[in-house]
Amino acid sequence: MNLEWLALALLAPLFWAFSNNIDAALRRHFVKSDWAMTWIMAVARLPAALILIAMGGFEYPNIEAVFFMFLGGFLWIAPFWMYFKAIHREEVSRVALLIQLSPIFTLFIAFLLLKETLDPLQSIAFALLLSGGLLAVVKKFEGKWRFNRVALFWIMAADILWSLADVLFKKYAPDFSNFYAAYAIFTLSGFAFSLIFLVTQKGRTKILAHFKGLPGRAWVMLVIDQISSVLGSLIFAYALTLGHASLTAVFIGIQPLLAIGWSLLLASRINEIEKEKIAHSDLMIKGAAMVLIAIGLAFLV
Numbered sequence: 001m002n003l004e005w006l007a008l009a010l011l012a013p014l015f016w017a018f019s020n021n022i023d024a025a026l027r028r029h030f031v032k033s034d035w036a037m038t039w040i041m042a043v044a045r046l047p048a049a050l051i052l053i054a055m056g057g058f059e060y061p062n063i064e065a066v067f068f069m070f071l072g073g074f075l076w077i078a079p080f081w082m083y084f085k086a087i088h089r090e091e092v093s094r095v096a097l098l099i100q101l102s103p104i105f106t107l108f109i110a111f112l113l114l115k116e117t118l119d120p121l122q123s124i125a126f127a128l129l130l131s132g133g134l135l136a137v138v139k140k141f142e143g144k145w146r147f148n149r150v151a152l153f154w155i156m157a158a159d160i161l162w163s164l165a166d167v168l169f170k171k172y173a174p175d176f177s178n179f180y181a182a183y184a185i186f187t188l189s190g191f192a193f194s195l196i197f198l199v200t201q202k203g204r205t206k207i208l209a210h211f212k213g214l215p216g217r218a219w220v221m222l223v224i225d226q227i228s229s230v231l232g233s234l235i236f237a238y239a240l241t242l243g244h245a246s247l248t249a250v251f252i253g254i255q256p257l258l259a260i261g262w263s264l265l266l267a268s269r270i271n272e273i274e275k276e277k278i279a280h281s282d283l284m285i286k287g288a289a290m291v292l293i294a295i296g297l298a299f300l301v
Contacts, residue, residue: 009239041226
C-alpha cells in the first residue's frame with residue numbers, strides 16, 4: 001500500500017471539514033448569497049494558479065489535455081452554488097454526509113473513462129468506507145427517520161459534477177510534465193468561472209454588493225476559508241495521481257466525522273459557528289459509521 005497516497009487521501013478531508021464549518025458561518029451570517037459565495041471561491045483560485053505556474057511552469061501539451069483539464073476545473077467550481085444552497089439549510093455534518101454519495105459516481109465514471117477496477121480487498125474496503133459515510137445520511141424528525149430531500153437533491157447533482165471533474169483530472173494529468181503544471185490549468189479554470197458573473201453591469205453589481213461593508217472578522221474568515229479549501233483540493237488532486245480515483249474519493253467518508261470535531265472545537269472560539277446538537281441516537285449511528293470506516297481503512301493498510 002502506498003502510504004503517501006493514504007496519508008494525503010486522509011488529510012484532504014481534514015481541510016475540507018474545517019472549511020465546511022467556516023462556509024456555513026459565512027453563508028448564514030455574512031455573505032447571504034449562494035452565487036456570491038461561489039464567486040469568491042472561484043476568485044480565490046487565481047492566486048493559487050499563479051503560485052502553481054511559478055512552481056511548475058505553464059504547459060500546453062496538446063489541445064485535448066488542456067481542454068479537458070480546463071473543463072474539469074470548471075466542473076469542480078460550478079457545483080459549489082448547489083453546495084451552498086444545501087449548507088444554508090442543513091447541519092454541516094449532514095451536508096458532509098450527503099457528499100458521501102460522490103464515490104459511487106466516481107467509481108462508475110472512472111470505470112467508463114479510465115477502465116479502473118478494484119481487486120477483492122479494495123472492493124470490500126470501498127463498500128465499508130462508503131457504508132460508513134452513508135450510514136448517517138438519514139436524520140430523525142418528528143419521531144421518524146427521513147432524508148432531507150432538498151439537501152439530497154442539490155448535493156447529488158453537485159456530486160456527479162465533482163466526480164466527473166476528479167476523473168478528468170486523473171485522466172489528463174499524466175499528459176503534463178509535472179503535477180503543478182497540470183493543476184495550474186485545473187485551478188485557473190476555476191478562476192475563469194468567476195468572470196462569468198462580471199460580464200454584465202447587473203451581474204457585477206449584484207455580486208459585489210454582498211461584499212461591501214463586511215466586517216474585518218468576516219474577511220479574515222473568508223481568507224482562512226479559501227486557503228483551507230484550496231489546500232484540501234490541492235492535496236486531494238495529488239492523491240488522485242497516486243491511487244485509484246474511486247478509492248481516493250471514498251476517503252471523503254471521514255469528512256462528516258471531522259466536520260463534527262471541528263464544529264465542537266471552533267464553536268467556542270467563533271460565535272458564528274453553531275455547535276451541533278448530537279442526540280443519543282445520532283451518536284450511536286455516527287459511532288457505527290466510525291467503526292465501518294475504521295474497518296475499511298484496515299483493509300487498505
